[in-house]
Amino acid sequence: MDPAIRLRGLHKRFGDTIAVADLDLDIAEGEFFSMLGPSGSGKTTVLRIIAGFEQPTSGSVALFGRDVTALAPFARPVNTVFQDYALFPHLSVIANVEYGLRVAGVARKERRAKAEEALASVRLAGFEDRRPHELSGGQRQRVALARAIVLRPQALLLDEPLGALDLKLREQMQVELKELQRSLGITFVFVTHDQDEALTLSDRVAVFDAGRVVQLGTPREVYDHPRNPFIASFVGSSTLLEPDVAERFGLPAIATAVRPERVTLDAPDGGVAGTIAEVIYTGPEHRIVIDLDGVGARITALEPNIGAAQRRSRGDRVTVSIDPAAAAPLESDAPAA
Amino acid sequence: MTSHRVSTYLAPRRRLQLASLLTAPVLWLGLVYIVALAALLVTAFWTVDELTGQVQIEWTTENVVEVFTEALYRTVTLRTLGIALLVTLIDIAVAVPVAFFMAKVASTRLRHLLVIAVLAPLWASYLVKVYAWRALLSSDGLIEWAASPFGGSTPGYGLVGVVLTLSYLWLPYVIMPIYAGFDRVPDRLLEASADLGAQGWRTLVSVVLPMIRPAIIAGSIFAFSLSLGDYISTKIVGGATQMLGTLVYDNVGAANNLPLAAAISFIPIGIILVYLAAVRRTGALRSL
Numbered sequence: 001m002d003p004a005i006r007l008r009g010l011h012k013r014f015g016d017t018i019a020v021a022d023l024d025l026d027i028a029e030g031e032f033f034s035m036l037g038p039s040g041s042g043k044t045t046v047l048r049i050i051a052g053f054e055q056p057t058s059g060s061v062a063l064f065g066r067d068v069t070a071l072a073p074f075a076r077p078v079n080t081v082f083q084d085y086a087l088f089p090h091l092s093v094i095a096n097v098e099y100g101l102r103v104a105g106v107a108r109k110e111r112r113a114k115a116e117e118a119l120a121s122v123r124l125a126g127f128e129d130r131r132p133h134e135l136s137g138g139q140r141q142r143v144a145l146a147r148a149i150v151l152r153p154q155a156l157l158l159d160e161p162l163g164a165l166d167l168k169l170r171e172q173m174q175v176e177l178k179e180l181q182r183s184l185g186i187t188f189v190f191v192t193h194d195q196d197e198a199l200t201l202s203d204r205v206a207v208f209d210a211g212r213v214v215q216l217g218t219p220r221e222v223y224d225h226p227r228n229p230f231i232a233s234f235v236g237s238s239t240l241l242e243p244d245v246a247e248r249f250g251l252p253a254i255a256t257a258v259r260p261e262r263v264t265l266d267a268p269d270g271g272v273a274g275t276i277a278e279v280i281y282t283g284p285e286h287r288i289v290i291d292l293d294g295v296g297a298r299i300t301a302l303e304p305n306i307g308a309a310q311r312r313s314r315g316d317r318v319t320v321s322i323d324p325a326a327a328a329p330l331e332s333d334a335p336a337a
Numbered sequence: 338m339t340s341h342r343v344s345t346y347l348a349p350r351r352r353l354q355l356a357s358l359l360t361a362p363v364l365w366l367g368l369v370y371i372v373a374l375a376a377l378l379v380t381a382f383w384t385v386d387e388l389t390g391q392v393q394i395e396w397t398t399e400n401v402v403e404v405f406t407e408a409l410y411r412t413v414t415l416r417t418l419g420i421a422l423l424v425t426l427i428d429i430a431v432a433v434p435v436a437f438f439m440a441k442v443a444s445t446r447l448r449h450l451l452v453i454a455v456l457a458p459l460w461a462s463y464l465v466k467v468y469a470w471r472a473l474l475s476s477d478g479l480i481e482w483a484a485s486p487f488g489g490s491t492p493g494y495g496l497v498g499v500v501l502t503l504s505y506l507w508l509p510y511v512i513m514p515i516y517a518g519f520d521r522v523p524d525r526l527l528e529a530s531a532d533l534g535a536q537g538w539r540t541l542v543s544v545v546l547p548m549i550r551p552a553i554i555a556g557s558i559f560a561f562s563l564s565l566g567d568y569i570s571t572k573i574v575g576g577a578t579q580m581l582g583t584l585v586y587d588n589v590g591a592a593n594n595l596p597l598a599a600a601i602s603f604i605p606i607g608i609i610l611v612y613l614a615a616v617r618r619t620g621a622l623r624s625l
Contacts, residue, residue: 053528073531086529090547099543100533151533 002065004029004155004187005050010059012045012211019045021211023059027155027189032181034190034198037208038234043191046208047157050189051080064154074103079148080157084164085140087132093143094119094128100151118150119143121180138169145180155187162197174200195235199223207231223259225328232257232328239263239299240330248272248295249322255330260287262326263301266308271321274299279312281305288312290320381599390593400600410584414604417580420500421564427504428511428560429553436512437545440519441527455512463506467573470502474574494576502570503563510559518552519545554616561612565605581605 005027012020020042027033035043048054050061052073060069068076079100087096094115101111119125122142132140141161148156161177162170178201181188192198198205199219207215207222215227226232229240238257247253249272264271265288277298278289286309288301299320303309312318347354384395404410439451458466473479474491481491492498522545530540568582575583581604588598 051528051532053531072536073528074534074536080529080532082525082529084523084525086523086525088526088529088544090544099530099535103530103534103539103543147533 001029002062003027004031004064005189006062006065007046007050008060008062010046010049010061011057012042012049012054013057018211020049020056023211023213025206025213025216027187029064029187030185032178032188032190032201032203034192034202034205035208036192036195036198036205036235038193041208042211043193043206043208044159047080047159047189047191050155051078051157052076077154078157079151079153080159081141081144081148081161083160085132085144087140087143087147089132091132092128093124093130093132093135096132096143097147097150099147104151114150115146118146121149121183122146122176137164138173141165141173145177149180149184153186155189156181156184158188158190160191160193162192162194170197177201199235205235207235209234224326226257227331229255229257229330232330237300238328241299241327242297245292245295245297246327246329248292249320249327251322251324251327252329257328257330258299258322259326260300260302262323263299264321264323265290265301265303265312265318267319267321269321271319273317273319276312276314276316276318279314285309286312290318292320377599377602380596381603383596385594385596392595400597401603403597404600404603410601410604413579413581413584414608416496416578417565417582417605418608420496420503420580421561423500424503424507424564425511425557425560427500428508429515429557431504431508432511432515432556433549433553436516436519439512439516441522441524452516455509455516458505459509463569466506467502467570470498470505470570471574474498474501494574496575496578498574498576499571499578499580502574503567504560506570507560507563510563511556514552514555514559515549518549518555521552522548551619554619558613558616562609565608 003026005025007023007025010020010023010025012018023042023046025046035046037043045054049056050063052068052071052075056069060067062068063077088099091099094112097115097118098111101114106114116125116128119128122145124139124142124146127135127139127143132143135143141164144161158177162173165173174197177188177190190198190201199222202219204217205215205219205222206213209230215222215231217225222231222235226235226238232238232240236259238259241249241251241256241258243253243255246256272292274290274292276288277291278287280287280289283305285305286303288303288309290299290301292299301320303312347357380392381400382396382398384393384397384399385391386393435451435455439448439455443451471494474493475481476491476493478491484490492501526544526548527540530544535543566582568580568586571578571580571583572586581601585598585601588594588601
């Protein structure tokens with residue numbers, strides 16, 4: 001079966017800047033796919049090329065097996081939820097949601113029914129006659145969602161849709177987005193710079209850096225086995241161990257990334273000795289920074305807020321060990337971030 | 338030190354602050370503008386001594402009655418209104434695509450050049466521009482020269498000349514607010530409309546025009562009111578065409594009948610008030 005979205009040799013240049021470099025990507029039907037990366041990494045440009053707002057310098061975009069590279073946005077079977085929502089300020093909420101149906105020539109009664117259903121699905125029933133400026137950020141977000149899904153697109157493109165919301169609302173919307181995607185059963189392509197969001201929501205994540213996909217995989221693959229130092233530090237936090245330090249922990253002598261929660265302190269079978277340099281209390285856990293003896297390196301460990309961790313303090317002597325299965329050897333040829 | 342003491346004294350005294358801010362402009366508006374306008378309107382109810390030609394303070398409604406009953410004034414009013422509306426429509430028709438190109442298509446550099454190009458004529462004297470049009474429209478002028486190979490000819494001095502000249506004169510005043518209006522329409526909304534299936538024309542009708550409607554109305558106020566009061570262009574390129582402005586001018590000058598001129602000026606003032614009242618209901622005044 002053809003993938004929902006197939007990008008081949010996609011290249012985009014703005015003047016002297018290369019925004020996207022020779023990208024090949026297949027996104028499956030019904031997949032929640034995230035494009036994760038820092039700002040300027042090319043992820044939004046890729047989304048805009050899929051939507052048709054930007055023309056690639058070279059390469060092709062195919063949706064469900066049909067080449068749409070030369071098609072205008074209005075001729076593509078995808079819809080977009082914009083970062084700043086882009087609601088029409090002169091139209092009421094219901095008129096915003098009905099807009100696409102009206103353009104498509106759907107009869108008044110039918111489009112009203114569909115729009116109301118879409119509003120209900122984002123829990124905004126009763127807000128039909130409000131104007132966008134009378135809504136909160138989260139409510140505008142939902143209207144933008146309803147406006148896009150009411151057209152039953154084959155894929156929904158979301159450009160940092162939760163970026164402007166505060167933390168609580170963002171977490172709530174994450175759950176709702178996931179539920180919406182499941183109930184609609186369509187492909188979601190989600191652009192974000194928030195690694196938490198990408199890991200929480202996605203079936204697969206593409207990590208972008210400097211216009212390229214530097215790693216593609218499930219959230220677990222990307223988090224547990226980051227391929228290079230950039231990914232190891234951008235997705236979650238990691239301690240990067242030089243080859244000689246890795247060797248001290250009994251790991252292969254290559255550069256290795258270790259997640260702080262996979263570092264064990266004072267294990268029964270010993271480990272590398274060190275001195276606690278800092279104990280940072282974050283509520284649910286303690287972040288403990290240790291100066292390792294003799295190698296001039298630091299490592300960070302994460303311990304839950306129970307037991308031994310509550311009694312640790314600066315200057316304490318500890319031993320540090322790493323489960324070899326939990327360490328991620330990094331590719332030596334990985335491009336520098 | 339003194340200014341500090343003044344500030345300290347004024348800080349809690351809001352009324353005094355307002356008074357010192359507004360006294361001068363209120364005096365200016367009150368005396369020079371409103372009183373002068375009121376004096377003009379009162380003049381309409383005075384008479385002219387037929388022998389000496391002096392204005393006499395002798396109350397009469399004769400002038401006003403004459404203006405509102407004689408066919409001449411009705412004809413000229415309708416003509417003036419027609420010219421002002423036509424000029425307004427022509428300016429909007431030209432300004433909308435130009436302003437759209439400036440705000441949404443042109444590069445930043447080109448946009449700056451175009452803004453300068455649009456505003457540049459405002460630095461030239463009104464009279465120079467009108468005489469330039471007189472030269473253009475003359476029987477051996479540029480228009481005649483350009484149109485004759487195609488069997489056309491210059492419209493000459495008359496109604497068409499007046500409409501062309503006024504449309505040219507007020508175009509910058511119409512382009513600028515509409516340009517600002519387009520500039521306030523975020524590109525994202527155009528993209529959102531395209532994303533939802535609308536082609537260019539549909540986006541224009543359903544998103545852009547409703548959003549710039551106040552800007553268009555704001556521009557129309559300039560073209561309409563300036564046309565309504567014009568008399569110089571009419572004198573220079575209008576041939577025998579009479580507008581309300583030329584009637585006022587002739588009565589002040591040649592006919593030496595200031596009260597009648599004042600009475601005539603009731604008409605454009607009334608029309609503008611009606612126009613502004615209508616415009617106010619659209620909410621467009623807020624975007625001026």
